[in-house]
Amino acid sequence: MRFVLASQSPARLAVLKAAGVTPVVRVSGVDEDAVAAGLGEPTPASLVTALAVAKAEAVAVDERDAVVIGCDSMLLTADGQVQGKPATTEIARERWGRMAGTTGTLLTGHALLVVRDGEVVERVAEHEGTLVRFAEPTAAELDAYLATGEPLHVAGAFTLDGLGGWFVEGIDGDPSSVIGISLPLTRRLLRRVGLSVADLWQAPER
Ligand SMILES: Nc1nc2c(ncn2[C@H]2C[C@H](O)[C@@H](COP(=O)(O)OP(=O)(O)OP(=O)(O)O)O2)c(=O)[nH]1
DSSP, X not given: OOEEEOOOOHHHHHHHHXXXXXXXXXXXXXXXXXXXXXXXXXXHHHHHHHHHHHHHHHXXXXXXXXXXEEEEEEEEOTTSOEEOOOSSXXXXXXXXXXXXXXXXXXXXXXXXXXXXXXXXXXEEEEEEEEEEEEOOOOHHHHHHHHHHSGGGGSGGGOOSSSGGGGGEEEEESOHHHHHTOOHHHHHHHHHXXXXXXXXXXXXXXX
């Protein structure tokens, strides 16, 4: 079965490959701001889920027979802000100034579509939330972390599995969801459409 990851995210691909699944990667090119603008006043969870659906749908149109998964991650901070990737170092610094020492929720929307004979025959979507307890980096540590550039490319300006890991005291929930795609949630979504992860383990990359 052809399994397509509708994402340019190296993190999502790495999570799947480490878990024994090598998907076909197709970048959706979805304008996330435009999708968000069309949602009115979404909750954070409905926002990431709608974005995940938009990404999966955009890729599914070009598939004939495949399972397509799209994801979107954002950080819901303790003070109620919903944050994607920081556009600049200064924005990342400002965010860390508010995040340090607090607990946020990393939300990842997931959408899984089954395409048969060019038609979407199944569409399931949910979100996963993982609590993330942030450490309090010193000013020097924060300067050094920002200087690596890593925070600019990731939702919430931190990573769990990269340099940001030094500044995560702990999590409560699914770690793979923080990195970018929840393995247990994806397994449940596959089951809802009558598929098993074992089907994916068996599917060679085409
Ligand atoms: N390695 C790693 N990456 C993370 C972590 N938290 C968030 N990210 C990355 C995963 C995604 O690439 C990015 C979240 O942004 P998006 O959900 O918009 O995905 P992105 O724009 O990267 O690709 P896509 O829109 O799916 O084509 O942040 C983490 O803890 N570790």
